[in-house]
Amino acid sequence: MTPNTDGLPGLEVVRSIVGALLTWGLVACVAGLVISVIVWAVAHQQGNYSHASSGKTGVLVAAGGAILIGGANAIIGFFSGLGAGI
Structure with missing residues (x-):
């Protein structure tokens, strides 16, 4: 059994929203x-190393978020493939 891509009305709208x-x-x-x-x-x-550390953390969080968002299709496809093999 495989997912039915045309079985639900409004699926194109949902894809557009995502x-x-x-x-x-x-x-x-x-x-x-x-x-x-x-x-x-x-x-x-300015020598404020506490805020500088927060800035570094923000850079890492933003980069990590972009990696996860950019790879969302691949990540979900990978785990869907694993689930299909069970």
Whole structure:
């Protein structure tokens, strides 16, 4: 048995909404990265190493979010394949 891609009404709308959410998520990651880099640079320049560390953490979180969002289809496909093998 395989998933039926045309069995539910409105499936194209749902795909469109999920695609838009992926786009918004990537835009949020870019904004988070830019803000974190600015915080990191300004805090380092002013000698505020606590805020500089927070900026570094923000850079890693934004990059990790972009990796997960960009790889969402592959990740779900991988685990779906594992589940199909059970």
